[in-house]
Amino acid sequence: MTIYLNDAEAKLIGLDEIIAQCRCRCPQGNRLKTNRHFYGPADKKPLQQEFDAIEALMALLKASPQEVIAAQRLLSQLRELRGSLHGLESERLLDETEFFELKRAISIFNQLAERKQLLEAAKVCLTVLEEAQNLLDPAGSGAQGFHIYSAYSAKLSELRKEKLELEIQLEAQSGEARQHLLKKRNLCCAKEDEEEERVRRELGIRLLHWLPELRANLEACGQLDFRLARAELALKWQARKPETVDTGEPAELTAAWHPMVQASLKKSGAAFTPHSLQIKKGSTIITGANMGGKSIALQTCFLSLALTQLAYFPPCEALKTPLYDFLSFSAGESGNFNLGLSSFGMEAIRIRDDFRRSQQKRGLVVMDEPCRGTNPNEATAIVQALCQAYGASQSSLLIATHYKVLPGRGLHFYRIKGIRQTDMDKLRTATVLQDSELIRQIQALMDFELEEVDGSQHTPSAAIQIAELLGMDPNLIQTMQALWQEEKWQK
Amino acid sequence: MRAYVTNEAEVNVDGLTSESQFLQLARLEGLSSLALVGLSKNSGKTTTLNHLIRAWQQAGTPRPLALTSIGRDGEEEDVVSGQPKPRLYVYSGTYLATARSSLNRCDALLDILALSGIRTNFGEVAICKVLSSGYVELAGPSQASDLLECERLLREQDSSGFFVVDGSLSRRAQAGGGLTQGLILAVGAVTSANPEDLAETTAHALSLLSVPALEATTSEYVQNLLVSEPCLRVIALPQANDSPAKMLSLPSLVGQAKAIAGLLDGKLKTLMLRGALTDSICKSLLAEKHFQDLTLAVEDGTRLFISPGMLRKLLQKGIQLAALYPLSVRLICLNPFKADGSPADRTALLKALRSISSIPVEDFGPTLI
Structure with a gap:
C-alpha cells in the first residue's frame, strides 16, 4: 500500500515541496512527517481520527492561537532522545548532557499535560511524570539546568566542600605548600568523579522505571506536533x-x-x-x-x-x-x-x-x-x-x-x-506582440x-491554430491545414 | 615553555607587569566582546586568557565572563612539541560555551543550561554556568555564524556578560568577523627571539588587524546588503553613486580570483571581499589592469593573511585596505619563552615591541595556578 512515483514525477507534482510546507517543531513530529504513512482501505478509522484531530486543532488555532504558539514553543525544545532512551534501556552510563535532555523533556511533558484543551483537540494523551521531574530537580527549584547535584549523595557533598576549602587555601599559598594543596585537590577531584559516576549510574537505573511512559510521551508529542502542523497548513489553504x-x-x-x-x-x-x-x-x-x-x-x-x-x-x-x-x-x-x-x-x-x-x-x-x-x-x-x-x-x-x-x-x-x-x-486580429506576451494572451x-x-x-485540437497565432510561416500553416482536413476526411 | 607556575615568587619577578593592572591597561570597560588572538602557535594565548580571568575575578567585576573558543584549546600538552600547556582556570559565575566531550575534561562543577544545536568535532556545544571554580577545556565552534549563535545563547543567560572568544591554535583564525569589538594580541618569542624580527612581524600583524573602518555610508550599505543576502562573497561598488553594485555569491574566495576579476572595470570605488584574503588572491587581482586606486575591504583585520611584500605591492597600486568592522587592539601580551622553554631577552623584546605602536605591550608572566 503506497504511492508509486519516481523522483522526477514527485518533483513535477510538487508533493515534496508541499509536504515541506508542513512545519513540524520537534524531531518526533518531523519523523512522522518524513515516514509518510499511507492510509489504505483498512485504515479508515485511524485516518478519520487524524482528520477529526486536525479539524479540532484548526478550530483551536482560530480561537486560541496563543495557546498553540506556547505549545509549539515547548515542542520546539524537544530533542531527539532515542539514543538516551536506548542507553537507559541497555543500562549504559548516561552523561550529564543526556540527563539534562531528559530533564528538559520531562518538564516539557508536564507543562504540555496541563494544556487539556489542546490535548483533547489533538486526541493525544500525556502522562505526567512528577516523580521523575523531582528526581532530576532534587531541590525542587524548577531550574532548567542540570548537574550532578550534591543532594544526590552525602559523600559528594562532603567532597565538594573539601574541594572548595582547598581552593580557598590555594589562593593564599605558594611554593611547596601550594604544590601539596594542588595534589590534594587532584585527589579530591578524582574521588568526586568517581562518586558522580556512581550517582549517574543510580540515576539511570531509577529513571528506567519510567521508560515506557517516556517513550509513549515522546510518541504523543510527535503526534501532537504533526497534527498541529497539518492543521496550520489546512488553515493556510482554507482546506476542508x-x-x-x-x-x-x-x-x-x-x-x-x-x-x-x-x-x-x-x-x-x-x-x-x-x-x-x-x-x-x-x-x-x-x-x-x-x-x-x-x-x-x-x-x-x-x-x-x-x-x-x-x-x-x-x-x-x-x-x-x-x-x-x-x-x-x-x-x-x-x-x-x-x-x-x-x-x-x-x-x-x-x-x-x-x-x-x-x-x-x-x-x-x-x-x-x-x-x-x-x-x-x-x-x-x-x-x-x-x-x-x-x-x-x-x-x-x-x-x-x-x-x-x-x-x-x-x-x-x-x-x-x-x-x-x-x-x-480576436487574437488573430490583434497587433503584433512579443512571443511571451502572445503566449500569455493565449x-x-x-x-x-x-x-x-x-x-x-x-478530440479537440487547436495545435495548428496556436502555431498560426504564434506566427508560423503562412505557407507552412496552409499545408498543415490541408493535410489535417484530409486526415479528418479520411477518418 | 613555562606557561604556568605554582610558586608565587616566580610570578613576582622584576620586569613583569602585575596581573592587577591587566584590566586597566586593556581598557575593557566599554566593550561587550573581546577576541584573543595569537601571533603564532604557543604565543601565550591561554596564559593571557588566564590572566584576564584572574584579573576579572580579583577586580570583583559584576559582569560575568562568557567564554568560548574557536575550535578546541586548552590541551594539557602541546601536540607538536610535547611541552606542557597551560590549563584554563575559571571561577564560579563564569559562563561557557563548550563541546560535550570537553565537559568530561573539566573539573569545575558545571550546570548545563542549554544545548546549542551547534555540532563540532568534539560534540554539540553546550552552554554552562560554572558553579564551583576549577579547570575547564574550551572547544567552541569554528564557523563565525555559530560563534554568533553561542553569543546569543550566552546572553540569554546573562545579557550583561563579557563575551570572550579564544582564537584557535591555527594562527589568527577568524576571531573577528564582526563578532567582537576588542582584541588582545598574544606575541611570543616562539615566533622569533630576535627583538627586531619579532617587532617587525608584530608591526605587520598590527597593521592588518588595525585596518581602518570602511567609509560610513559605504559600510552601512554593505552591511545591509549582507543582512539581506548572507551568501554574498564579493561586492563591487562603483564610483558613481547611481550605478548599481555588482555582486557574487560564492561558497568561498578560494580559487575565485578570475570570477572576482570579472567585476573589475576601472570604475570601482570599493571591492568588498568576504572571507580570508590571501597572497594568492591578491597576486591574481594585481595582474588585472583595472585593479588599482580603489578600497579593498574585508570584514575585519583578522581576515587578512597577506605578507608584508604583498601589502607593499597593494599600496603601490593605490589599493587602500579597510574593514567593515574595525577592531580595536587593546593590548599586546608578550610571552618571552622560546619553543624549547628557554627564556629570551624579555627587556629587549618589550623595548622593541613598545617602539612600534602606542598600544600597551606587557609581560604578565606565567599564570599562577
Whole structure:
C-alpha cells in the first residue's frame, strides 16, 4: 500500500515541496512527517481520527492561537532522545548532557499535560511524570539546568566542600605548600568523579522505571506536533476536511487547486482555475487542446488524493474519496541513459507494473499522455486498450491523452473547455506582440475548466491554430491545414 | 615553555607587569566582546586568557565572563612539541560555551543550561554556568555564524556578560568577523627571539588587524546588503553613486580570483571581499589592469593573511585596505619563552615591541595556578 512515483514525477507534482510546507517543531513530529504513512482501505478509522484531530486543532488555532504558539514553543525544545532512551534501556552510563535532555523533556511533558484543551483537540494523551521531574530537580527549584547535584549523595557533598576549602587555601599559598594543596585537590577531584559516576549510574537505573511512559510521551508529542502542523497548513489553504467513502464509490473533487501552481500564477498576475471532477471505477479520460492544462489538472487531482491518503487536508473546496490500495502517477518516461533503456521501454515497464497491480488491488493509476513519442496509430491502439481494460477493472485510471478513445463500458470522459473560436479570431486580429506576451494572451483566453462529455465528440485540437497565432510561416500553416482536413476526411 | 607556575615568587619577578593592572591597561570597560588572538602557535594565548580571568575575578567585576573558543584549546600538552600547556582556570559565575566531550575534561562543577544545536568535532556545544571554580577545556565552534549563535545563547543567560572568544591554535583564525569589538594580541618569542624580527612581524600583524573602518555610508550599505543576502562573497561598488553594485555569491574566495576579476572595470570605488584574503588572491587581482586606486575591504583585520611584500605591492597600486568592522587592539601580551622553554631577552623584546605602536605591550608572566 503506497504511492508509486519516481523522483522526477514527485518533483513535477510538487508533493515534496508541499509536504515541506508542513512545519513540524520537534524531531518526533518531523519523523512522522518524513515516514509518510499511507492510509489504505483498512485504515479508515485511524485516518478519520487524524482528520477529526486536525479539524479540532484548526478550530483551536482560530480561537486560541496563543495557546498553540506556547505549545509549539515547548515542542520546539524537544530533542531527539532515542539514543538516551536506548542507553537507559541497555543500562549504559548516561552523561550529564543526556540527563539534562531528559530533564528538559520531562518538564516539557508536564507543562504540555496541563494544556487539556489542546490535548483533547489533538486526541493525544500525556502522562505526567512528577516523580521523575523531582528526581532530576532534587531541590525542587524548577531550574532548567542540570548537574550532578550534591543532594544526590552525602559523600559528594562532603567532597565538594573539601574541594572548595582547598581552593580557598590555594589562593593564599605558594611554593611547596601550594604544590601539596594542588595534589590534594587532584585527589579530591578524582574521588568526586568517581562518586558522580556512581550517582549517574543510580540515576539511570531509577529513571528506567519510567521508560515506557517516556517513550509513549515522546510518541504523543510527535503526534501532537504533526497534527498541529497539518492543521496550520489546512488553515493556510482554507482546506476542508475530506470525506472517505466506501470502496468502489467514485472519488469526487470539488474546486481542487494546486498550491504551487497557484502561487506561481499569482506572481504573474493570473489566477488558477480550480478543477472539479469525479473519478469512477474504470477509466476517466481527459482530452483538450494544447496549452489547455491537462497535465496540471491531473497533477492537481493526484496531489489532493495523495495528500488525503497521507492524512493531510487536501487543497480542495470538498473531497470525497474511497481509500485506494495504491496510487500511481506516471508522466511518461524519458528513458534512463545510464541503464541504456529507451523511453518507451521504461514507459512500457511502468504501464505493465501498474496494470498488474490494478488487477490484484484497487488502485488509482494516473497517466499523463502515455505513448506520446510512439507511432500515433499504435499509440491510439495502446491507449484504447488500456482504457478498456481499466474500464472493466475494480481500479480507476485517470488519463490525459490526445489520442482518440472510443466510448465504451466503464469509460468516462472530461475535456478542458479551451479557447472559443471567437476569442481565437480576436487574437488573430490583434497587433503584433512579443512571443511571451502572445503566449500569455493565449493562456488568458484559455478556459481551463473541466467539463464532462460523453466521449462521442472529436478530440479537440487547436495545435495548428496556436502555431498560426504564434506566427508560423503562412505557407507552412496552409499545408498543415490541408493535410489535417484530409486526415479528418479520411477518418 | 613555562606557561604556568605554582610558586608565587616566580610570578613576582622584576620586569613583569602585575596581573592587577591587566584590566586597566586593556581598557575593557566599554566593550561587550573581546577576541584573543595569537601571533603564532604557543604565543601565550591561554596564559593571557588566564590572566584576564584572574584579573576579572580579583577586580570583583559584576559582569560575568562568557567564554568560548574557536575550535578546541586548552590541551594539557602541546601536540607538536610535547611541552606542557597551560590549563584554563575559571571561577564560579563564569559562563561557557563548550563541546560535550570537553565537559568530561573539566573539573569545575558545571550546570548545563542549554544545548546549542551547534555540532563540532568534539560534540554539540553546550552552554554552562560554572558553579564551583576549577579547570575547564574550551572547544567552541569554528564557523563565525555559530560563534554568533553561542553569543546569543550566552546572553540569554546573562545579557550583561563579557563575551570572550579564544582564537584557535591555527594562527589568527577568524576571531573577528564582526563578532567582537576588542582584541588582545598574544606575541611570543616562539615566533622569533630576535627583538627586531619579532617587532617587525608584530608591526605587520598590527597593521592588518588595525585596518581602518570602511567609509560610513559605504559600510552601512554593505552591511545591509549582507543582512539581506548572507551568501554574498564579493561586492563591487562603483564610483558613481547611481550605478548599481555588482555582486557574487560564492561558497568561498578560494580559487575565485578570475570570477572576482570579472567585476573589475576601472570604475570601482570599493571591492568588498568576504572571507580570508590571501597572497594568492591578491597576486591574481594585481595582474588585472583595472585593479588599482580603489578600497579593498574585508570584514575585519583578522581576515587578512597577506605578507608584508604583498601589502607593499597593494599600496603601490593605490589599493587602500579597510574593514567593515574595525577592531580595536587593546593590548599586546608578550610571552618571552622560546619553543624549547628557554627564556629570551624579555627587556629587549618589550623595548622593541613598545617602539612600534602606542598600544600597551606587557609581560604578565606565567599564570599562577
